[in-house]
Amino acid sequence: MRLNDAATRIRLGQVNRLLADTLFLLLLLAILVAAGWLIARHDRYWDWTAARDNSLTPQSLAILERLDGPLRITVFADPASPLGESIAPLLARYRQALPTLEIDYVDPQRFPDRTRQAGVTLVGQMLLDHQGRRALLDEPSERALSAALARFGQTRIPWVAVSEGHGERAIQGESGADLARLGRELAERGFLARPLDLARVSEVPLNTRILVLSAPRIPVFEGVAERLLEYLERGGNLLWLMDPGPLNGLEPLLESLGLQTLPGIVVDADAAALGVATAAAAVIAEYPDHPLARELGIPAILPGSLAFETELTPGWTLETVLATGARSWNEVGRLDELVERDAAGGERLGPLPVILALSRPVFDTGREQRVLVVGDGDFASNAQIGAYGNRALALALLSWLAEPGELIDLPPDPRVPAPLVLDDRQRLWIGLGALVLLPGLFLTIGLSVRWWRWRSP
Numbered sequence: 001m002r003l004n005d006a007a008t009r010i011r012l013g014q015v016n017r018l019l020a021d022t023l024f025l026l027l028l029l030a031i032l033v034a035a036g037w038l039i040a041r042h043d044r045y046w047d048w049t050a051a052r053d054n055s056l057t058p059q060s061l062a063i064l065e066r067l068d069g070p071l072r073i074t075v076f077a078d079p080a081s082p083l084g085e086s087i088a089p090l091l092a093r094y095r096q097a098l099p100t101l102e103i104d105y106v107d108p109q110r111f112p113d114r115t116r117q118a119g120v121t122l123v124g125q126m127l128l129d130h131q132g133r134r135a136l137l138d139e140p141s142e143r144a145l146s147a148a149l150a151r152f153g154q155t156r157i158p159w160v161a162v163s164e165g166h167g168e169r170a171i172q173g174e175s176g177a178d179l180a181r182l183g184r185e186l187a188e189r190g191f192l193a194r195p196l197d198l199a200r201v202s203e204v205p206l207n208t209r210i211l212v213l214s215a216p217r218i219p220v221f222e223g224v225a226e227r228l229l230e231y232l233e234r235g236g237n238l239l240w241l242m243d244p245g246p247l248n249g250l251e252p253l254l255e256s257l258g259l260q261t262l263p264g265i266v267v268d269a270d271a272a273a274l275g276v277a278t279a280a281a282a283v284i285a286e287y288p289d290h291p292l293a294r295e296l297g298i299p300a301i302l303p304g305s306l307a308f309e310t311e312l313t314p315g316w317t318l319e320t321v322l323a324t325g326a327r328s329w330n331e332v333g334r335l336d337e338l339v340e341r342d343a344a345g346g347e348r349l350g351p352l353p354v355i356l357a358l359s360r361p362v363f364d365t366g367r368e369q370r371v372l373v374v375g376d377g378d379f380a381s382n383a384q385i386g387a388y389g390n391r392a393l394a395l396a397l398l399s400w401l402a403e404p405g406e407l408i409d410l411p412p413d414p415r416v417p418a419p420l421v422l423d424d425r426q427r428l429w430i431g432l433g434a435l436v437l438l439p440g441l442f443l444t445i446g447l448s449v450r451w452w453r454w455r456s457p
Helices: 002-041 058-066 082-097 112-117 142-152 180-188 224-233 251-257 269-274 390-401 424-455
Strands: 072-075 102-105 126-130 133-137 159-163 192-196 208-214 237-241 265-268 281-284 300-303 317-323 328-331 353-362 367-374
Touching: 058 082, 058 142, 072 082, 082 102, 082 142, 126 142, 133 142, 180 192, 180 390, 192 208, 208 224, 208 390, 224 251, 237 390, 265 269, 269 281, 281 353, 300 390, 367 390
Parallel strands: 072 102, 159 192, 159 208, 208 237, 237 367, 265 281
Antiparallel strands: 072 126, 126 133, 265 328, 281 300, 317 353, 353 367
8 A cells, every 4th residue: 555655646746747847838938928029019128338329319309209290211221231230220219219110121222113213312311201291311320310300390491591792701601701511500400591682682581580690891782781770670580790890881780789899809818728729719618597508518619709898778688698707808909919918908807798698579479589699700600610619509599599499409410439548557457357367266266166075075
């Protein structure tokens, strides 16, 4: 009997073990299937890189939130080619933020008719389709893609008129003093920046959102100043980029605003700390707590700038000023010698206002008219807009003049990774760690394990 009972217990144990193993396998398969289903429906990943290289920037995320309706992106490249594989990670970041995004790859060699119908001329171009609106991109980058998506969200194209015809800075000019780079920045954000010769038209067009006025090199023709005053009287927004020198017929505009300039050119001792070769440069390093300067933080350089008094014509309100630091003054003497402040000569110690933000209500409309007067136009020129915080300052000024939300903030240009530079001590420690410390650690662990096994019974 005892042998039979023992055999019975053994058989029951084997059956229980078989059932337990079978149940374990079934549960494991169920977990794997459920995990695969959840991953397919709820794709998530975490970006642990220091520069957030595998995630969209906050600017792109904000643009995607404004989209209303489905978005489809067609990439005209073989997905298995190196170009297609380089585009895939970029689009994966957009799909992560916008799960409804449809992505399609079309090989131009296999589907030449479809490629031709889309107007594609280069392999790797992307066709964006959103509610009947299309855009063809040549550059597969986050900045270009987000800029195109931002234009999809606009119902109308704001027009920025740039006064020309009297030697002013040209919005389409490529010389160092012109504004073509600023014009391209506006175009990326959906604004239409076009030259306007006030000597050839009877008035500033009514669809002008912002008028940009820079210093004329020759006296303006008859009637130009009057048309500028009429534009202000009807409530138009103005960005006036002044420069030292004669106003050449724009004196009535200055008088209508009640502005006065300080004599001379701003000299700032803080410019040398930023590597500026000349002292005749105004440095804006501290920004006021105002919507105009809310996103600004990097110092901006205004070479050869005027400074202003802060008294205005009644009716205008001084919203805020952007000023230089305490080590600046308005130099009225020559700049080719040793520059020192002469208090007796009327040279005023900083801070000095170099940018004035003015506003006043436009009656019977409920809106606010805004005017910005800048003591220097060089900071926004082709030669200077990429230096320091000048680009951010120029866009912040235009954003304040535009209607809220019109001037979209785009992702910054891709940053070049900083090179890893090691000094002699760091290289020595890395060499010792790789050749001595790590091998010694592994040897110690091996000997310890061998000794423990030798001591064990």
